[in-house]
Amino acid sequence: MSIVVKSVCKALERIAPLRLAEPWDKVGLIIESPVPRSDAKRVVLTIDLTTAVLEETLKVPTALVITYHPPLFKPITSLTLANQLQASLLKLSAAGTSVFCPHSSLDATWGGINDWLADGVMGPQKDTAKVNILGEIKGEEGGAGRIVTLDEPVPIEELVQRVKKHLSLSQVDVGRPLAQKQIKTIAVCAGSGGSLLSGVDADVYFTGEMQHHDVLGAVARGRYVILCGHTNTERGYLPILAKKLSDVLAELARDESSNGLSREERIEIEKYQLDIHISEADMHPLDRM
Incomplete structure (x- = not known):
């Protein structure tokens, strides 16, 4: 070698x-x-x-x-x-x-891609928001996804602007539930996050792509969905x-x-x-x- x-x-x-x-x-x-x-x-x-x-x-x-x-x-x-x-x-x-x-x-390591995505949704709350492992915890070195808990809730429009700015995108796809609400928790997964995010208790699912019926199910359960394109999250x-x-x-x-x-x-x-x-x-x- x-x-x-x-x-x-x-x-x-x-x-x-x-x-x-x-x-x-x-x-x-x-x-x-x-x-x-x-x-x-x-x-x-x-x-x-x-x-x-x-x-x-x-x-x-x-x-x-x-x-x-x-x-x-x-x-x-x-x-x-x-x-x-x-x-x-x-x-x-x-x-x-x-x-x-x-x-x-x-994706899993601390300071890796999912932590970089988590940074993008915190905005001015970066010093006060909490980030935890989503999915399997792999010792002290990380885990599959992240769940961000904001100190103060924000409207979905504000969160979408943070995502677009962080990823340098002019447009993203947003799924909206019938009952509109402020955002406090965001589940994060780079790439294709449907299987990891499914059923997670969070206000927003933020990932690159999800299958059609996974999006429908998430929205029906009152979750917002933000999809940015698979590789745009990486x-x-x-x-x-x-x-x-x-x-x-x-x-x-x-x-x-x-x-x-x-x-x-x-x-x-x-x-x-x-x-x-x-x-x-x-x-x-x-x-x-």
């Missing part, structure tokens, strides 16, 4: 331990290239490994792609160029690029991840403990001056026209 891939994998484990991932998830090092390039000093961050992201990545020698969503999810019996995702993995591997996926471990976290990755890599270069890198590896990673690049081709797959 190249020193870049090894050090970045160690850094990601500190940021979002893979043991926090959901049992159904496919996380960790998905593809390790057998021909790593010695001149590859770039690490690319993306939500999805699309064809556009592949083409962008191949233009610059890249050691590792960190793709939030797993490019391989179901069991496979072959890897061929006929399948777009498989072809992307094969082409990256041939170019000396490995692929890592953090997915739900990055992509804005990439700059935060880039900063965390840079900081932890610097820590690893200074860490002389047995849990870090060897002395030779620390010297090497300090020399590398990695370029942590947020993909410019990665984007939400749907446009509103």
Whole structure:
């Protein structure tokens, strides 16, 4: 394994331990290239490994792609160029690029995506609002979702404006129950939160997408629903991840403990001056026209 891939994998484990991932998830090092390039000093961050992201990545020698969503999810019996995702993995591997996926471990960890989403609904109450784990509590390191309790209730219109501002969106989808009420509790889940949010006692369900009948059921039970588009609830976290990755890599270069890198590896990673690049081709797959 190249020193870049090894050090970045160690850094990601500190940021979002893979043991926090959901049992159904496919996380960790998905593809390790057998021909790593010695001149590859770039690490690319993306939500999805699309064809556009592949083409962008191949233009610059890249050691590792960190793709939030797993490019391989179901069991496979072959890897061929006929399948777009498989072809992307094969082409990256041939170019000396490995692929890592953090997915739900990055949702669950404290300071991860769901905490970033929770920050967005607090507004001026950030210092007084309470945030608790929603779903399975995984030790002291986090859990699947978040539930935010505001100190003072706000109207749904105010909460929607906070969400749009935080996610840099001009529009979101809002489900409204017949009985209008002020908002005090918000259940939060990045991506597709229908299964996690179902039946949760909160005034608002805030996620990327939910199935039609899940939305109908939630609204019938008197819940507001705010849907923003699956990847719109995830992509804005990439700059935060880039900063965390840079900081932890610097820590690893200074860490002389047995849990870090060897002395030779620390010297090497300090020399590398990695370029942590947020993909410019990665984007939400749907446009509103």
